[in-house]
Amino acid sequence: MNAPAYNFAYLNEQTKRMIRRAILKAIAVPGYQVPFASREMPMPYGWGTGGVQVTAAVLTPEDTLKVIDQGADDTTNAVSIRKFFVKTAGVATTERTEEASVIQTRHRIPEARLTEDQILVFQVPIPEPLRFLEPRETETRTMHALEEYGVMHVKLYEDIAQYGEIATTYAYPAKVADRYVFDPSPIPKFDNPKLDDCPALQLFGAGREKRIYAVPPYTKVKSLDFEDHPFEVQSWDEPCALCGSRDSFLDEIVMDDQGTRMFVCSDTDFCAGKRGDR
Amino acid sequence: MSVLLSAENVSKFYGTRAGCRDVSFELWPGEVLAIVGESGSGKTTLLRCLSGHLPASSGKVRYTMRDGRNVALDEMSEAERRLLMRTDWGFVHQDARDGLRMGVSAGANVGERMMAVGERHYGHIRATATDWLKRVEIPEDRIDDSPWSYSGGMRQRLQIARNLVTSPRLVFMDEPTGGLDVSVQARLLDLIRGLVKRLDLAAIVVTHDLAVARLLSSRMMVMQQGQVIEQGLTDQILEDPQAPYTQLLVSSVLQV
Numbered sequence: 322m323n324a325p326a327y328n329f330a331y332l333n334e335q336t337k338r339m340i341r342r343a344i345l346k347a348i349a350v351p352g353y354q355v356p357f358a359s360r361e362m363p364m365p366y367g368w369g370t371g372g373v374q375v376t377a378a379v380l381t382p383e384d385t386l387k388v389i390d391q392g393a394d395d396t397t398n399a400v401s402i403r404k405f406f407v408k409t410a411g412v413a414t415t416e417r418t419e420e421a422s423v424i425q426t427r428h429r430i431p432e433a434r435l436t437e438d439q440i441l442v443f444q445v446p447i448p449e450p451l452r453f454l455e456p457r458e459t460e461t462r463t464m465h466a467l468e469e470y471g472v473m474h475v476k477l478y479e480d481i482a483q484y485g486e487i488a489t490t491y492a493y494p495a496k497v498a499d500r501y502v503f504d505p506s507p508i509p510k511f512d513n514p515k516l517d518d519c520p521a522l523q524l525f526g527a528g529r530e531k532r533i534y535a536v537p538p539y540t541k542v543k544s545l546d547f548e549d550h551p552f553e554v555q556s557w558d559e560p561c562a563l564c565g566s567r568d569s570f571l572d573e574i575v576m577d578d579q580g581t582r583m584f585v586c587s588d589t590d591f592c593a594g595k596r597g598d599r
Numbered sequence: 600m601s602v603l604l605s606a607e608n609v610s611k612f613y614g615t616r617a618g619c620r621d622v623s624f625e626l627w628p629g630e631v632l633a634i635v636g637e638s639g640s641g642k643t644t645l646l647r648c649l650s651g652h653l654p655a656s657s658g659k660v661r662y663t664m665r666d667g668r669n670v671a672l673d674e675m676s677e678a679e680r681r682l683l684m685r686t687d688w689g690f691v692h693q694d695a696r697d698g699l700r701m702g703v704s705a706g707a708n709v710g711e712r713m714m715a716v717g718e719r720h721y722g723h724i725r726a727t728a729t730d731w732l733k734r735v736e737i738p739e740d741r742i743d744d745s746p747w748s749y750s751g752g753m754r755q756r757l758q759i760a761r762n763l764v765t766s767p768r769l770v771f772m773d774e775p776t777g778g779l780d781v782s783v784q785a786r787l788l789d790l791i792r793g794l795v796k797r798l799d800l801a802a803i804v805v806t807h808d809l810a811v812a813r814l815l816s817s818r819m820m821v822m823q824q825g826q827v828i829e830q831g832l833t834d835q836i837l838e839d840p841q842a843p844y845t846q847l848l849v850s851s852v853l854q855v
Contacts, residue, residue, distance in 0.1 A: 467678045471715025547721040
């Protein structure tokens, strides 16, 4: 680390204050999408510009950062964001979930139970759960304000009518603290139960859409469902081929062009821990 | 029994031009009122003012809620007005594509209002949707089809089912038979007449087709240039029109 060419964590202090205000408001109104003046970041939209800004605003020099992408610490997105903060903030980084104080994630929640000392930052592409049912932003805001969430169930109804079950498997809508329906970012619905009553603070940043929302610690998060078609998570017929875990989210990996497949944990740190390999 | 909906001097101005001017009437429960007139006479503007889609420039529209309160539309909170629109009221558009959610199946279209008022049991929603499709003569096996695959007449019937599923007390219809061929029109009118009678619905039907007014309504209003020029019992007006314009209108109907 040379003499810092940037302010700590890249953003200037005024910007960080602005983002922190949005975060505080988001925590005060769980699930509500707070608009904020999202900045241009030195990475393309879709790479986590929202998450990066939230992380930059909450990061302190004493923090230990972990960045995952689809559960893995060694994928392109995770590696570049981790390097970005090493370069601009000089914070310590880790791959171990339990050692991290701030975890930025794309598309997964770590398997290990989080603690009160941790902050989980999600990268969100589309924060508005009603977007594909109602394209007008003015209308969706009114719907949130008046708690008109009937159309969310129209989508679930349609799933059952066409596929016999709720076929939405990721970005599964849920209701926070019995009030706002929110989009938990494209995490698999397998992770939805982890949102509920989680000891860690969960922050969601959408850079292109300029929205921040939050699920404060120990907040009720209920996935939407029907009485006779209750919410269910995915399950697999076989355990993880590497660590033998039966209760983690598995990725399907194609091994060759003969149709051989392998199911392994998507959370690489969890898998390595199980194997005693770290 | 009290008046269901009343209009007091309702006017709507677009700049200095009047869309409709000083319209007053009372609608009683179970009554069907037809608003007729040529295109541009302000029928649709009036309907939109009455149904709360468009704020009136002056005048009041009052509605008697299920609990007996008589409330002016512009004094209701937005939440209350929107709830009213999806429970106690129905709105049948001329073009079914405006009234339907075209991206989802017919069953979901019928079920939407139920889900909007808190029904969370898939089986119940499905059963009610099936029942309603039967009542509007849509084959049961089309329940999972998209409205895109429906004919014009079927779409219109689906739209009616979607509106009636929450048992509203008042339905607004804007040219419900417009754009349909005559045999389909006849069936649809038959269906609407039956439903209105059986469910004791009140309805306000905007149409330029005097036959529709004759078949459906007990009372009618004739509009010209934004103003009501004649109103009274449908049969009376059609048999013995007083205003010159109404006479013209009645005599313009082709006799086959």
